Amino acid sequence: MVQPATSKTVYKPVPFWAKLPHPMFFKEATSVAVDSNDNVYVFNRGDHPVIIFDRDGNFLETWGAGEFVRPHGITIDGEDNLYLADDDAHMVEKRTKEGKLIYRLGEKGKPASWQEGDPFNRPTHVAIHPDSGDLFISDGYGNSRVHRYDSDGNYIKSWGEPGSLPGQFSLPHNIAMNGSDRVTVADRENFRLQTFTVDGEFVQQIHSHRPIAIINGNGSDTNLYVAEAGPPPVQEGVRRLGRRVVVMDREGTEMTRFGDEFGGEGHDQFIAPHAIAVDSEGSVYVAEVSYTAFGSQQDPVREVTSLRKWKRASG
Numbered sequence: 001m002v003q004p005a006t007s008k009t010v011y012k013p014v015p016f017w018a019k020l021p022h023p024m025f026f027k028e029a030t031s032v033a034v035d036s037n038d039n040v041y042v043f044n045r046g047d048h049p050v051i052i053f054d055r056d057g058n059f060l061e062t063w064g065a066g067e068f069v070r071p072h073g074i075t076i077d078g079e080d081n082l083y084l085a086d087d088d089a090h091m092v093e094k095r096t097k098e099g100k101l102i103y104r105l106g107e108k109g110k111p112a113s114w115q116e117g118d119p120f121n122r123p124t125h126v127a128i129h130p131d132s133g134d135l136f137i138s139d140g141y142g143n144s145r146v147h148r149y150d151s152d153g154n155y156i157k158s159w160g161e162p163g164s165l166p167g168q169f170s171l172p173h174n175i176a177m178n179g180s181d182r183v184t185v186a187d188r189e190n191f192r193l194q195t196f197t198v199d200g201e202f203v204q205q206i207h208s209h210r211p212i213a214i215i216n217g218n219g220s221d222t223n224l225y226v227a228e229a230g231p232p233p234v235q236e237g238v239r240r241l242g243r244r245v246v247v248m249d250r251e252g253t254e255m256t257r258f259g260d261e262f263g264g265e266g267h268d269q270f271i272a273p274h275a276i277a278v279d280s281e282g283s284v285y286v287a288e289v290s291y292t293a294f295g296s297q298q299d300p301v302r303e304v305t306s307l308r309k310w311k312r313a314s315g
Contacts, residue, residue, distance in 0.1 A: 002217070002218060002219055002220070002221050002280060002281060002282040002312075003220065003221065003282075004217060004220070004221045004222055004223045004249075004255070005217075005221070005223055005247045005255045005256055005282070005312070006255055006256070007255055007256055008256075008314065009247070009255065009256045009312060009314060010256075010258075010312075010313045010314045011245075011256075011258040011284060011310040011311065011312055011313060012310065012311055012313045013267040013268050013308060013309070013310050013311075014057075014283075014308075014309040014310065014311050015267045016057075017057040017307075017308070017309040018042075018053055018057045018307050018309075019053070019057050019058055019059055020051070020059060021059050024046070024047075024048055024051070024059075024062070025046045025047070025303060026042065026044040026045070026046045026051070026303070026306050026307060027044060027045045027046040027291055027303060027306075028044060028045050028046075028288065028289050028290055028291035028292060028295070028303070028306040029042045029043070029044045029274075029275075029287035029288065029306040029307040030043055030044060030045060030071050030072055030073070030274055030275060030287055030289055031043040031071070031072065031073045031074040031125075031274065031275035031287050032074065032275055032276070032277045032285045032286070032287040032307065033074045033075055033076040033082070033277050034076065034218070034277045034278070034279045034280075034285065035076050035080045035097060036078070036080055038054070038055040038279045038280055038281070039052055039053065039054055039055070039060060040052065040053045040054070040055065040057075040277070040279075040285060041074055041076065041082065041097075042287065042307060043071040043072070043073070043074040043084060043275075043287075044071060044287075044306070045070065045071055045291070047065060048062040048063075048064070048065055049063075049064035049065065049067065049068045049071050050062060050063050050064040050074075050082075050084075050099065055279060055281070055283075057309070063098070063099035064099055068084070068086050068089065069086050069088040069089035069108075069109070070086060070087055070088035070089065071084070071086060072085045072086060072087040072123075072124055072125070073085035073087075073123075073124050073125035073126060073174070073275065074275070075125065075126040075127065075128060076097075077128045077133065078128075078130065078133075080096075080097045081094055081095065081096060081097070081102065082094070082095045082096070082097060083126040083128070083135065085123045085124055085125055085126060085137070085140075086108075086123075087122040087123060087124055087140055087141055088122065089106075089108050089109055090106050090107070090108070090109065090110060090111040090112070090120045090121060090122060090123065091104055091105060091106035091107070091108050091120065091123070092104070092105040092106060092120070092123055092126060092135075092137060093105075094153065103152075103153045105119065105120070105137075105149065105153055106119060106120040106123070111142060112142075112143070114142050114143075115142065115143060115144060115162055116143075117143065117144075117145050117158060117160075117161070119137070119139060119143075119145075119147050119155070119158070120137070120139050120140065120143065120147075121139065121140065121141070121142030121143040122139070122140040122141035122142040122143070123137055123138065123139040123140040123143075124138045124139065124140040124141065124172070124173050124174060125137070125138045125173070125174045125175050125275075126138075126175070127175045127176050127177050127183055127216075128177065129177060129180065129198065130177060130180055131180055132150070132151065133150070133151030134148060134149065134150055134151060134156070134198070135147075135148065135149040135150075135151070135153075136148055136175055136177075136183050136198075137149070137175070138172040138173060138174060138175040138185060138186075139172070140171075140172065140173070141171060144160050144161055144162040144163070144168065144169040144170065144171075144172065145158050145159065145160045145161075145169070145172070146158065146159055146160055146169075146172060146175065146183070146185060146196070146200065148198070148200075157199075157200065158200075159196070159200035160172065160200075164190050166194070166202045166205060167194070167196075167202045168190075169185070169187050169190065169194075170187060170188070170189035170190045171187070171188045171189045171190075172185050172186070172187055172188070173186050173187075173188040173211075173212050173213070174186035174188075174211070174212060174213045174214045174275070175214065176214040176215050176216045176224060177216050178195055178216065178224060178250055179216075179222060179250055181197060181198060182195050182196065182197060182198065182203060182250075183195070183196055183197075183198060184196075184214060184224060185214075186208075186211040186212060186213060186214045186226070187205075187211070188210055188211060188212055188229065189210070191207060191208060191209060191210055191211075192205045192206060192207055192208060192211070193205065193206050193208050193211055193214065193224075193226065193252065195252075204251075204252070206252040208226060208228060208246070209228045209229075209231075209241060209242040210228055210229040210230075210231075210242055211226050211227070211228055211229075212227055212228065212229040212273060212274055213226065213227035213273060213274060213275045213276045213286075214226050214227075214276070215276045215277055215278060217278055217282075218278045218279060218280050218282070219280060221278070221282065222249070222250055223247050223248060223249055223250075223255060224247070224248050224249070224250065224252075225245060225246075225247055225276050225278055225284060226245065226246045226247075226248065226276075227244075227245050227270075227273035227274070227275070227276045227286055228242040228243065228244055228245075228246065228273065229242050229243070229272065229273060229274075230242045230243040230263050230270075230271075230272065230293075237262075239261040239262055240261050242263075242273075243259055243260075243262075243263040243269070243270040243271070243272075243273065244257055244258065244259030244260075244270065244273075245257060245258055245259055245270075245273070245276065245284060245286065245310070258310060265304060265305055267308075270286065270288060270308070271288050271290040271293055271294050271304060271305065271306075272288045272289045272290050272292065272293035272294065273286050273287075273288055274287050274288055274289045275287040281311075281312065282312035283309060283310065283311045283312055284309070284310045284312075285307070285308070285309050285310075286307070286308045286309075286310070287306060287307055288305070288306045288307070288308070289306070290304045290305060290306045291303055291304065291306065
């Protein structure tokens, strides 16, 4: 098993990793997850919503065309089932790795009342308890809640409300298991990570620059990997404001970080990190909403890099 990252761990970008066959395209890769064989599943907003690669970036398969509204988050459980959060469809689906629907949470296309707390109004991501298989769902753009379900999709409880005090949220954008007794939420617009017990009791919060994605390590790696979004337009061009990945221990102590001080299209830069995954070798995959943040604003409009791999070089 891969050992947790330390302050000496170095990550290096792997240029041109994904070998995407012509004329297939991502448009933008909104999220990424890794199965038990280190195959990489990319949930994206192109014509082929789920695209699968091996760990070397070779194309394997695709499915899901025409079945999603706005792909947002993907998570894989210990049996290699997929949990797909579609925020504009207001649903979370559990599917096999071949794409067969197992069950759906939420009614497709019908949101719950905005910011009233019922599931779902633009859900964003799913964390899965390693023992029970319980689901913890961040909800999301149109809500300020975390919802817990059992592994069969039965509702258990919810917590949170709009606000900036402990236990409140301003866009809970991503969620991860933190060991087996806690969950940590990327409370994006409150610029913090909030950690709770699995029953929703507040444990602690730490500052982070617009934390947009979080994942727990693979196997014996108990660290958390956090991707930070870039600054608002008024701060554009200022160095060291997000657009990086920070690796921290369970309590929030930083182990290491990577990503250039400025955002951009370079192999060692990020444009708009949005989701993150870690494989059994400790390599880190980052999906970016780079078309929304940058490519759509160019003249002419163009697709830009939206999926990056960083390989663990030492540590």
